[in-house]
Amino acid sequence: MSSPDSDSAATTAATATRGRAVTVRDVSFRYDSGVTALESISLNVPHGSRLGILGPNGGGKSTLLKLILGLIRPTRGRVEVLGLPPRLATRSRRVGYLPQRLHAAWNAPLNVRQVVAMTAALDVAPWRALPPEVQGRIDDLLDLVGMAHLARRPIGELSGGQQQRAFIARALVSRPRLLLLDEPTVGIDQAGQAQFARLLETIHRELDLTILIVSHDLRAIAAGCDDIAVLSRTLHYHASPEGLTPEVLAEVFHHDIAAFAHLRHGGQGHENHDEGGDGDRPATGNGEDRAP
Template identity: 40%
Template sequence: MSTSVHSETNPKRSADRPEAARAAVVVDRLSAGYPGVRALEEVSLTVAPSSICALLGANGSGKSTLFRALLGLHRPTSGGVRLFGLDPARARRRNQVSYVPQHEQVDTSFPVSVEQVVMMGRYGHMGLTRRPRPSDRHACDQALEEVGLSQLRRRGIGELSGGQRKRAFLARAIAQQAPLMLLDEPFAGVDRGSEELIIKVLKSLRDTAGTTVLVSTHHLAGVEDLADEVVLLHQRVLASGSPAEVLTEDQLGRSFGAVLRETP
């Protein structure tokens, strides 16, 4: 993976570079925000296929806004994104991207089982009747096995702990079998055991299925073990490279210290 921040000395657009044609994700000079808020400014980065990239930054650094732009849920003020060379809407229609949100709204009174939630990841593979075929059931079984929830498949989703619930929604994304997976704060509110299992599963997806994984997080623990590359974000790309290059006291202070300085 390579990243870049636009400057006058580097005017060539990231979308025009040769590696961009082979990239899983290209973010090109992206600026985005909300009324009165500038969330992202001139962000450019490229994520290589079959890699794990950690998007690291404190709360308020723009990570969720970038994810929304990648999913086509937020229109940027300038710049753009491409997923495997496609715009986000087309990539989603072609089942090129799956998404594990930070917070999933769950009606605990609604009788939906863990297995039914995971099967939702197969909807894009089913016909209009959404009747599971043997291949859909097999994908669901495999996903439940990978996240360690096979024994809880009949349990109601609302009965799970926070870590178990996060693993169930990860299983839904695994069952979708998209080549790109986005995870927004997957380690927030989970126990250490679930965190270690999630890291193991994501690395297995990269190594065995060639899945590209982009993880948004503000938790430093586990990033060095998980990620091939780290992008440090605070409205702009402040640093990028290997975990050893980015996870230094000086580099982290630039991102997390920026938020502290802006907080009254």
């Protein structure tokens, strides 16, 4: 799935002048419980690039995402998103966010279109209907992600891969400059993952945006990233996927197993939702997990 070298080199050269999508400068984060989730992280994500952040559970990936989304503030250091403080960037809808699928209430009586419209609808005054211009954009995106024929289907009746594509469309409705993906492959089968990687490729090519993928699953990242960073409390590695050796992975993941055990005993389990589990879980199973 990775694009030819010349292609990505050209993109990088063209976008270098346009500044950075995400700047993380010497950031540390400590939870109230005293657990240090991130330590002295520095990260630059150029516009138009595709960065994958790989890390084991409890390695601080979700914390980093929350910092970039502006949901929490760093204990030390600075985060800038599209040249703005993260909170402002998120509020201005220039950041599209693909949350972990397992968090959603799949029993909700909503169809695909209603889910896709959800975030854009937040900007419309309560007494107004969704403007035709937004409606049109939703239709275009449903086409782009190949979900137009399923637009009226209840979201809970779709496969994991289809739900993921609906979520991608939702993240793109407000035309973001930066797309954040949180564990995009969890609960999606092989075929779905391949399709998803192709979709990301298309989105990157057609919409000219920066993509940042956070995952514990190497496949999620290797499929569609130009650069890769390995995160386990500190940033261990930052290079192209081709340069990632088994030695580096082994070292980081081993290091983290110890770190995670420590979290389990001493911490509040703030990273618990990272343990969504992988493997092929049918969508209905997720829904029933949430049933009362």
